[in-house]
Amino acid sequence: MTGVAWSPQQWRLRPAAQQPVWPDDDELDRVLKELAGLPPLVFAGEARHLTASLAQVAEGRAFLLQAGDCAETFAEFSADAIRDKLRVILQMAIVLTYGAGVPVVKVGRIAGQFAKPRSSPTERIGDLVLDAFRGHMVNDDAPDAAARVPDPHRLIAAYHQAASTLNLVRAFTKGGFADLSQVHLWNQQFVASSEEGRRYEQIAAEIDRALRFMAACGIDLVGEQSLHQVDFYTSHDALILGYEEALTRMDSLTGDWYDCSAHMLWVGERTKQLDGAHVDFLAGIHNPLGCKIGATTTPDEVVALCERLDPDRTPGRLTLISRMGAGAIEDALPPLLEAVRLSGHPVVWACDPMHGNTFASDGGRKTRRFDDILAEVKGFFRAHRRVGTWPGGVHLELTGDDVTECLGGFGDILEGQLHERYTTACDPRLNARQSIDLAFRVAELLRA
Ligand code: PEP
Ligand code: CO
Numbered sequence: 001m002t003g004v005a006w007s008p009q010q011w012r013l014r015p016a017a018q019q020p021v022w023p024d025d026d027e028l029d030r031v032l033k034e035l036a037g038l039p040p041l042v043f044a045g046e047a048r049h050l051t052a053s054l055a056q057v058a059e060g061r062a063f064l065l066q067a068g069d070c071a072e073t074f075a076e077f078s079a080d081a082i083r084d085k086l087r088v089i090l091q092m093a094i095v096l097t098y099g100a101g102v103p104v105v106k107v108g109r110i111a112g113q114f115a116k117p118r119s120s121p122t123e124r125i126g127d128l129v130l131d132a133f134r135g136h137m138v139n140d141d142a143p144d145a146a147a148r149v150p151d152p153h154r155l156i157a158a159y160h161q162a163a164s165t166l167n168l169v170r171a172f173t174k175g176g177f178a179d180l181s182q183v184h185l186w187n188q189q190f191v192a193s194s195e196e197g198r199r200y201e202q203i204a205a206e207i208d209r210a211l212r213f214m215a216a217c218g219i220d221l222v223g224e225q226s227l228h229q230v231d232f233y234t235s236h237d238a239l240i241l242g243y244e245e246a247l248t249r250m251d252s253l254t255g256d257w258y259d260c261s262a263h264m265l266w267v268g269e270r271t272k273q274l275d276g277a278h279v280d281f282l283a284g285i286h287n288p289l290g291c292k293i294g295a296t297t298t299p300d301e302v303v304a305l306c307e308r309l310d311p312d313r314t315p316g317r318l319t320l321i322s323r324m325g326a327g328a329i330e331d332a333l334p335p336l337l338e339a340v341r342l343s344g345h346p347v348v349w350a351c352d353p354m355h356g357n358t359f360a361s362d363g364g365r366k367t368r369r370f371d372d373i374l375a376e377v378k379g380f381f382r383a384h385r386r387v388g389t390w391p392g393g394v395h396l397e398l399t400g401d402d403v404t405e406c407l408g409g410f411g412d413i414l415e416g417q418l419h420e421r422y423t424t425a426c427d428p429r430l431n432a433r434q435s436i437d438l439a440f441r442v443a444e445l446l447r448a
């Protein structure tokens with residue numbers, strides 16, 4: 001940054017893509033003032049801890065698991081749903097920790113993932129053409145025109161739901177739910193539950209042996225604090241800039257600005273314009289950042305994004321999340337890996353194998369094939385092996401519920417079954433079994 005100090009409001013001078021057209025600016029201002037007076041959801045020190053953990057990933061000494069809903073909703077907000085989502089992520093993390101042989105940094109798309117960028121400002125439902133659903137932070141998904149009008153009071157509701165969710169996440173991850181032996185037991189149940197699960201018997205047995213080895217060495221598996229608690233961080237797409245601005249606070253310790261709506265914020269494929277408002281906003285806050293990278297992104301563009309978002313070359317500051325599609329990644333990713341390596345930016349590279357593999361099924365529902373998701377992850381690993389960089393992590397859309405939204409995988413969901421339990425408010429998510437199945441496969445890739 002040159003000369004004049006950055007301010008959380010200055011994004012307003014730049015073009016901001018994907019912002020709702022709020023019906024009443026005065027009401028919006030009142031709401032944003034109220035939000036600015038509410039307590040922060042996270043603390044700057046926590047965000048710094050996450051940056052330090054991600055620095056380990058950047059150096060190839062840890063692996064990132066970032067996962068959760070495509071869109072959290074006001075409707076699906078229960079302790080059980082949060083617990084089940086967390087449980088799947090913890091189960092995956094143990095499998096990945098064993099596979100990678102390094103710590104797994106756990107970041108949820110949770111406690112704030114309420115806003116969605118859209119490819120089209122309208123959508124057709126039957127004969128109706130409606131304003132697009134933009135996430136429950138903005139409007140409602142019901143198929144009628146009134147529901148789609150943006151309502152700023154939803155920003156306050158999103159803040160409160162994020163606060164309750166985060167409270168529960170903290171309780172679960174620090175209060176015993178994350179117990180290593182317990183989570184391992186859930187994985188053993190998964191393995192024993194079917195023919196496909198038994199494919200992973202060997203890894204599960206090895207983890208079991210490792211635990212017994214630790215106990216035999218005198219490590220108290222019951223008493224040892226680090227085996228009962230995990231660090232779990234929150235993240236979301238920093239899409240609605242008024243909301244993010246209102247939660248941005250100056251850290252009293254360092255004098256730096258932090259967006260205290262989440263530990264990590266990312267900028268999406270549709271909002272990452274170099275001169276746009278979103279990049280300007282993220283450049284000013286000191287949280288660790290993510291930036292989605294689609295298949296058409298050029299090496300120059302990626303390096304320019306690194307310069308804007310990580311000018312000081314701070315390890316762990318920037319995670320580049322490629323989302324290219326299984327068919328494109330092996331050609332599109334290596335030149336970007338080379339360019340960033342040459343530029344000297346110490347980024348984390350993570351693979352989002354979801355957003356480049358979405359298509360409409362015969363019945364018109366958005367879906368993704370488990371095999372395409374896996375193929376993109378494999379392409380990601382191959383690209384990194386070729387260039388000599390570290391495949392730092394995965395970024396996934398999943399739920400703990402037994403939904404039928406993605407095809408194939410564990411339980412082999414077929415097109416004709418999609419309607420059975422299709423509850424996502426936006427993109428199709430992996431269900432619990434598909435997620436754990438994927439974790440075992442990524443663990444195999446990490447060990448190869
Ligand atoms: C998302 O992560 O839900 C999303 C919309 O991603 P992208 O910006 O990569 O399309
Ligand atoms: Co999505």
